[in-house]
């Protein structure tokens with residue numbers, strides 16, 4: 318069930334096929350994000366690569382012309398100086414143009430990658446991926462890498478092209494003076510490259526290892542900023558506790574990074590010392606040669622520029638190789654997320670779904686959330702006939718909400734089948750199935766959007782129909798309080814985002830905060846907007862409502878549900894007593910089933926719970942009477 322499992326450390330990502338696939342995907346993404354910018358960037362790269370060797374050659378020719386006099390067939394010193402000026406100007410200007418095209422390209426890539434990543438996430442059918450920590454870690458890294466890695470990879474590739482041209486040019490100049498020194502200079506770069514690659518792999522593995530800590534860090538930050546969490550945090554004085562927990566994660570992350578940096582320092586130093594020694598040896602050798610008259614000033618200048626240039630270009634190449642390698646390692650997370658198979662299988666040719674004609678059935682349904690987790694449902698068999706109102710009751714954790722999630726196909730049963738008019742719902746298109754269902758979930762969402770959007774999200778076809786929206790709000794007892802909001806249905810229901818500019822002052826103002834019960838009414842209005850559905854699921858629909866609102870809502874919902882198949886979950890047994898059938902879940906099994914009257918007569922768990930709740934009211938009433946007396 319854990320879809321994102323599998324250590325994507327350096328070893329798995331480092332295979333040649335993985336690299337080719339990653340590089341191909343990154344280049345493809347770059348091309349589609351901005352073909353013109355991509356081509357311009359490549360051209361600029363090539364030209365920039367040609368400039369350093371050109372500069373070196375022009376300098377040598379200028380010095381030679383100045384020292385030995387003008388070669389009649391060659392350009393004049395003045396022309397050479399002009400050429401040098403032009404090259405220098407290009408060296409200063411082209412990076413600016415390259416930065417511009419690079420920034421444009423990067424924005425386009427980030428936008429496209431984000432669209433694809435969240436498009437993919439939106440296509441997950443069920444919930445299990447969102448509860449899989451390894452998948453969440455991978456998604457976080459995929460998000461980061463989607464923004465930075467394609468640009469990193471293309472920068473590395475174009476940088477490599479540019480530096481390769483520069484190195485080849487410099488090597489040609491240098492080898493004309495000293496072939497063996499050229500070989501030694503180039504060879505000295507190999508250990509640096511190997512060390513850097515090994516460090517990069519370690520860096521990628523480190524990123525994966527610290528990813529859960531990074532997510533926990535963000536979680537603690539969120540708790541300290543989230544307004545609904547902050548009230549508990551303040552009251553319980555838990556701010557320091559959260560800060561300590563966040564600090565502890567940060568300290569662990571820092572310690573891991575510091576260990577890595579120490580390793581970087583220790584591994585990088587020897588190859589760097591080797592390069593310096595080679596450069597120093599070369600300098601002594603050429604100065605000796607010049608003193609003995611073997612080399613002229615032009616040769617010394619060309620040697621100094623070319624050897625420094627080769628070393629500089631090689632180290633830049635190495636930086637590009639390791640930067641590109643690093644980007645590829647992280648970009649694999651993006652590729653992996655994009656290539657994840659569907660989380661719940663959907664047949665290529667799903668059975669068409671018609672409005673419910675007969676019944677919904679749970680047939681010997683067993684379910685557990687993780688393969689190694691405890692059973693939550695143990696062989697539940699239940700038939701809900703069309704037009705019937707069924708109430709699910711049971712203690713906390715009995716499995717009521719889980720049963721509801723299975724009928725919406727947010728998970729598949731581990732064993733057994735859920736059927737819609739006799740067809741296994743796994744044979745159907747989940748989107749079509751959900752289109753036949755309306756629901757108020759226990760953990761309903763408060764969207765930081767306008768009142769209209771908050772209701773319209775229930776059925777986007779009606780988002781632009783104020784009459785339908787208001788009608789749904791009326792039936793959920795939400796219309797009156799929405800009418801009193803500063804902008805009515807257009808009011809932004811958020812204290813954390815600014816509203817559109819205020820008409821009078823022109824200043825943005827923050828939106829409006831709602832009470833818990835008002836949010837609940839909006840969630841109900843969302844469900845009411847989907848009133849033409851076959852199945853209505855109401856999981857604790859009146860939680861948070863005042864007594865009067867609860868009563869009037871029950872009456873409305875009963876009218877609304879009439880003739881519609883409904884599944885109601887509530888701990889308020891007074892609420893469920895009017896259901897056609899009450900199903901008691903205990904320990905993942907159906908322990909009792911019948912009408913209110915039948916279950917009370919049975920004197921089982923339902924009767925016990927009902928009596929317990931009723932006694933709460935009657936005892937209080939009796940006490941009140943005593944006080945009154």
Ligand SMILES: Nc1ncnc2c1ncn2[C@@H]1O[C@H](COP(=O)(O)OP(=O)(O)OP(=O)(O)O)[C@@H](O)[C@H]1O
Pocket residue numbers: 448686687693711712713714715716717718719720759
């Ligand atoms: N996403 C999940 N992953 C793992 N276990 C879960 C998940 N959701 C619920 N459970 C477990 O499944 C069991 C049943 O939960 P469920 O939410 O279905 O109970 P419920 O009857 O609706 O409870 P309540 O009355 O408290 O709402 C619980 O033990 C819970 O811990």
